[in-house]
Structures are given as C-alpha cells and as structure tokens.
Amino acid sequence: MIIEPYYSKKIIDRFLHPKNLGKIKDADGVGDTQNLRCGDLMKIYIKVDKEKEIIKDAKFETFGCGHAIAISDMICDLVKGKTFEAALKVGYEAIADEIGPIPPVKIHCARLAQAAIKAAIEDYSAHSRSPEGRQNKKPCLSAGRKK
Amino acid sequence: MPKIYLDYAATTPCDPKVLRAMLPYFKKDFGNPSSIHGFGQKALNAMSEAREALADFLGCDAPEIVFTGSATEADNLAILGTVKAAKIPALPAGRQKPHIITSQIEHPAVLESCRELEKRGAEVTYLPVDKDGLVQVLELKKALKPNTVLVSIMYANNEIGTIQPIQEISEAINEYNIQKTKSVPTGHLPQGDKILFHTDAVQAANFLDCDVKKLGVDLLTLSAHKIYGPKGVGALYAKKGTLINPVIYGGGHERGLRSGTENVAGIVGLGQAVKEIQSPNYKIQNIRIRQFRDKLIKNILKNIEGSRLNGSLTQRLPNNVNVSFEGAEGEAIVIALDQKGVATSTGSACSSGSLEPSHVLMALGLSEETAHGSLRLTLGRTNTLKDIEKVLKVLPVIIQKLRKISGYK
Numbered sequence: 001m002i003i004e005p006y007y008s009k010k011i012i013d014r015f016l017h018p019k020n021l022g023k024i025k026d027a028d029g030v031g032d033t034q035n036l037r038c039g040d041l042m043k044i045y046i047k048v049d050k051e052k053e054i055i056k057d058a059k060f061e062t063f064g065c066g067h068a069i070a071i072s073d074m075i076c077d078l079v080k081g082k083t084f085e086a087a088l089k090v091g092y093e094a095i096a097d098e099i100g101p102i103p104p105v106k107i108h109c110a111r112l113a114q115a116a117i118k119a120a121i122e123d124y125s126a127h128s129r130s131p132e133g134r135q136n137k138k139p140c141l142s143a144g145r146k147k
Numbered sequence: 148m149p150k151i152y153l154d155y156a157a158t159t160p161c162d163p164k165v166l167r168a169m170l171p172y173f174k175k176d177f178g179n180p181s182s183i184h185g186f187g188q189k190a191l192n193a194m195s196e197a198r199e200a201l202a203d204f205l206g207c208d209a210p211e212i213v214f215t216g217s218a219t220e221a222d223n224l225a226i227l228g229t230v231k232a233a234k235i236p237a238l239p240a241g242r243q244k245p246h247i248i249t250s251q252i253e254h255p256a257v258l259e260s261c262r263e264l265e266k267r268g269a270e271v272t273y274l275p276v277d278k279d280g281l282v283q284v285l286e287l288k289k290a291l292k293p294n295t296v297l298v299s300i301m302y303a304n305n306e307i308g309t310i311q312p313i314q315e316i317s318e319a320i321n322e323y324n325i326q327k328t329k330s331v332p333t334g335h336l337p338q339g340d341k342i343l344f345h346t347d348a349v350q351a352a353n354f355l356d357c358d359v360k361k362l363g364v365d366l367l368t369l370s371a372h373k374i375y376g377p378k379g380v381g382a383l384y385a386k387k388g389t390l391i392n393p394v395i396y397g398g399g400h401e402r403g404l405r406s407g408t409e410n411v412a413g414i415v416g417l418g419q420a421v422k423e424i425q426s427p428n429y430k431i432q433n434i435r436i437r438q439f440r441d442k443l444i445k446n447i448l449k450n451i452e453g454s455r456l457n458g459s460l461t462q463r464l465p466n467n468v469n470v471s472f473e474g475a476e477g478e479a480i481v482i483a484l485d486q487k488g489v490a491t492s493t494g495s496a497c498s499s500g501s502l503e504p505s506h507v508l509m510a511l512g513l514s515e516e517t518a519h520g521s522l523r524l525t526l527g528r529t530n531t532l533k534d535i536e537k538v539l540k541v542l543p544v545i546i547q548k549l550r551k552i553s554g555y556k
Contacts, residue, residue, distance in 0.1 A: 007482055016483070016486060018552065039516060039518075039519035040476070041553070062552060063475075063476055063516075063552075063554075063555070065476055065477075065478035066478060066483070068476075068479075069479060069552055105502070108502070
C-alpha cells in the first residue's frame with residue numbers, strides 16, 4: 001500500500017504559489033463561508049458574464065491550512081468559464097482529479113470551497129437586479145467572527 | 148537544504164550512547180528476562196540496572212518502577228489502575244462514586260482515561276487554569292471531597308510548556324489526607340482511603356527535578372522517547388503500598404502490573420537516557436536552550452505585529468515557545484516552515500485527525516481564531532544559534548504571506 005504524503009507536491013505548489021489570490025474590486029458576487037469547527041474562513045469573489053451567466057473570473061481569500069488554501073485556489077480555476085449550473089457541480093471529486101488525493105480529514109475544505117462558490121453565485125443573483133450593484137464588502141477576517 | 152528540527156516535544160532522536168547501550172539486547176543478549184537460564188538472567192540483570200537508574204533519578208526504590216510500553220500506557224495504569232483498586236468510603240446513596248480531579252489542559256492520555264472512567268460511572272472534576280495555564284491550588288483544595296480518590300496534574304504541559312506547582316498541590320492533598328485521618332477512630336488511614344497524587348512528568352524530565360519525595364507524588368509517568376531514548380517504552384513510578392490494579396493481564400510481569408514480555412532493549416535505552424539527562428554537560432546545554440528560547444520569544448513578539456505568546460513567561464519549560472499570529476493559521480505556518488527546512492508543530496490538533504482547536508489554548512481563554520493560529524517551537528540538543536536566526540528570518544515572511552492570503556489587514 002502506498003501512503004500518500006499528508007501534503008502532496010501539487011497541494012504544496014498551489015499553497016505556495018496560488019494563481020487566483022486576492023480580491024476582485026468590482027466583483028459581481030462574493031461568497032463568504034466559514035467552518036465553525038476547524039476555524040477556516042473562505043471568501044470567493046466572482047466576475048460574471050451577465051448575458052450568458054457564465055463565471056468569467058474567480059479569486060479567493062482564505063484563512064486556513066495549506067489544503068484549504070490550495071483547494072480555494074483550485075476551485076477558482078475550475079469554475080472559470082463555467083455556467084452557474086456547471087460551477088455548482090464542481091466538488092471534491094473534480095478538485096481531487098486536478099490536485100491529487102486529499103486526506104480524508106481535509107475533505108471538509110473542499111466542501112467549504114464549494115459552499116463559498118454557491119454563496120458567491122447566490123450573492124450575484126440577489127444583487128444582479130439592484131442598481132447599486134455590489135460593493136463595500138468587509139475583508140475576510142472581520143466577517144462576523146465572534147471574539 | 149539543511150534541516151532544522153524544532154519539535155523536540157513531539158519526539159527526540161536517540162542519544163548515541165543510548166543506542167549503543169541498547170544494541171546487544173537485540174541480538175547477542177536477546178534472552179527473555181523471565182527465563183532462568185543464562186540468556187534470560189543476562190537480560191534480567193540489564194533490566195534491573197535500568198530500574199536502578201530510574202530509581203536513582205526519581206529518588207525512589209527500584210521495585211517502585213513499573214516499565215510500560217509507552218507513557219500513555221503508564222498514565223492509563225496510574226488512573227484506571229488506582230481508581231479500580233480504590234475503596235470508596237461509605238457515603239449516602241448516590242455519592243459513593245469515586246471522584247477524580249484533573250485539569251482541563253492534561254495530555255489526552257490522562258483526559259481520555261478520565262473520560263472513560265466517567266463513562267463507567269466515576270465523577271471527574273476538570274480544573275480550569277488561569278490565562279498562563281496554571282492550575283490554581285485554591286481551586287484544587289475546593290474540589291477535594293470525601294469520595295476523591297485520585298488527583299492527576301501534569302508536571303509541565305506539552306503544548307505551552309507551563310510548569311504546574313506540583314509541590315504545592317501535593318501539600319494541599321497531604322493536608323486533606325491528614326484531616327481525613329483525624330476523622331478515623333483508629334487514627335490510621337488505610338491504603339485505598341488516601342487520596343493519591345499522580346503527575347505526568349513526560350515533558351518535564353529533561354529539565355526539572357523529578358525527585359518523587361520532593362514533589363510529594365504517589366505516581367509519576369516517564370517516557371523514553373522524549374528524553375533521547377527509544378520510542379515504545381515508558382515507566383510509571385508507583386509508591387510502595389499504593390493500591391493499584393493492572394490494566395493489562397497475562398504472565399504477571401512487572402509485579403503483575405504490566406504483563407507482557409518486557410522490551411529489554413528499550414528498557415535498557417530508557418535507563419541510559421535517564422543517566423544521560425543528569426550529566427553536567429546536558430545541564431549546561433539546557434542553559435543554552437533557555438537562552439535560545441528567550442531569543443525566539445523576544446524577537447518574534449518584537450518583529451511580528453499581531454503575535455502573542457501563549458502560556459506563562461516565568462513558569463515555562465526552557466525549550467518551549469508557543470505563539471499565535473492573527474490572520475495566519477497554525478497548520479499553514481507549519482507546512483510553509485517545513486518547505487523552508489524548519490520542522491515545527493501546531494498547538495491545534497487539526498493535523499492529528501481532529502478539527503477542533505487545541506483544548507489547551509481554549510482553556511487559556513483564547514478565541515478559536517487565535518487558538519487556530521498557534522505555532523509550537525520546541526528546542527533540543529541539536530539546535531544552534533544559526534537555527535534560531537534562520538527561523539527568525541523566515542517566519543516573518545511566511546506570516547506576511549499567509550496574511551495576504553487570508554485578506555488580513
């Protein structure tokens with residue numbers, strides 16, 4: 001039996017050199033999620049092609065372990081160019097296909113990222129009709145954490 | 148890339164002298180100490196020598212030492228074994244349960260043993276600690292009750308290095324035992340009615356006085372692999388006359404308290420390791436370790452904004468640094484440091500399969516977020532000033548990067 005290292009090379013690489021890190025200033029949707037048990041916080045920003053309802057761009061900010069950071073980065077890659085329907089289907093399997101096996105204890109990181117995408121799409125849908133659009137979202141760490 | 152090891156609280160490398168002492172017992176002197184022939188007797192002798200070495204270190208008699216397969220096993224034996232053997236005084240119905248006092252920041256080996264006893268109907272008090280991680284003796288005194296049979300408080304904490312006032316605690320227990328004796332018409336408290344005091348000294352052994360008489364403990368746990376000995380060996384000191392039942396049953400080894408053919412080579416290794424930690428050279432080295440610790444703490448707190456030291460400034464093991472950083476998660480820091488060749492650990496148990504923040508840091512009153520952002524650096528014999536300087540160089544960069552990722556500030 002081959003034991004996978006706790007942090008695979010691909011995960012380490014994504015963690016150290018994320019491609020989709022940061023905010024999208026004029027984001028069309030922002031998804032904020034947190035896992036109360038492990039303390040991870042994820043925030044995903046999306047830019048939407050409003051005609052076709054396709055995700056044009058996605059970026060993230062994450063407070064969490066190396067897996068959580070690598071997975072946030074990966075899911076941003078995976079949802080780009082996808083319709084909302086297709087983006088919502090990107091889950092653990094799709095992420096693991098790209099990034100390699102994730103230890104069982106870290107599968108919740110993928111679920112959290114999935115929830116962040118869903119929240120971002122819902123945020124877009126809720127605001128797409130309002131004239132002011134989306135702005136002035138709080139930074140990740142001050143997003144309603146109890147002290 | 149040179150590797151820097153700063154996780155000595157997790158485990159230590161085997162001392163060369165320890166390894167040399169162990170080797171014959173794997174091959175040439177492989178006998179079973181229970182055998183009456185020459186092979187067996189040679190192994191038995193080696194084990195007796197190791198027992199003497201431990202007795203010398205702990206200031207007790209050799210027969211008071213029980214070798215086990217790990218410190219966890221020794222903790223289990225101390226707790227499950229004494230509570231099993233304890234007599235509960237006649238009390239009103241519903242109050243005859245054995246009562247155990249421990250702290251909220253114990254090692255899981257102690258906490259889970261207590262939880263198991265709770266499941267079996269025992270009553271357990273988990274004492275809170277102050278913001279530095281210290282057990283308050285006054286709180287302990289208040290918790291002592293007629294049905295209290297055991298107190299288990301660790302000597303020094305594995306995560307934050309806080310050193311507990313073991314002597315003061317034993318004095319408080321002793322006082323209570325004296326009062327209890329006065330209430331007995333015969334004026335003599337039978338064994339089994341006396342409250343026993345156990346301490347897990349696994350992390351303390353490298354640095355602190357473990358004389359059981361000075362400490363005033365009835366039971367004390369040691370581990371070999373935390374003191375430059377091999378993994379898979381522990382020991383329990385159990386004061387003569389202490390009523391204790393085995394947890395493992397079989398051929399009656401170790402005075403019937405721990406059946407199973409002894410790990411002779413490992414026990415010889417533990418004996419040698421205990422001799423080594425008392426050598427003057429290592430005592431001097433411990434001073435250097437303390438200086439490195441202070442340099443790390445001082446510079447981290449000074450150079451990294453939003454950092455805090457967890458645990459006590461004064462009542463602290465000389466090799467322990469535990470710091471939290473706002474906006475950076477512990478495991479991410481550990482894995483980023485590992486990429487730079489620096490091996491550390493997180494206070495939180497996230498990596499060991501549980502997602503909960505560290506029970507120790509939560510007991511100090513830290514927020515979940517701060518508890519998740521903790522980093523533990525534990526120093527040891529191989530560390531040099533260069534190692535410390537490297538950590539101080541790479542750590543701020545890592546924290547800054549992780550803060551950028553988390554969108555902090």
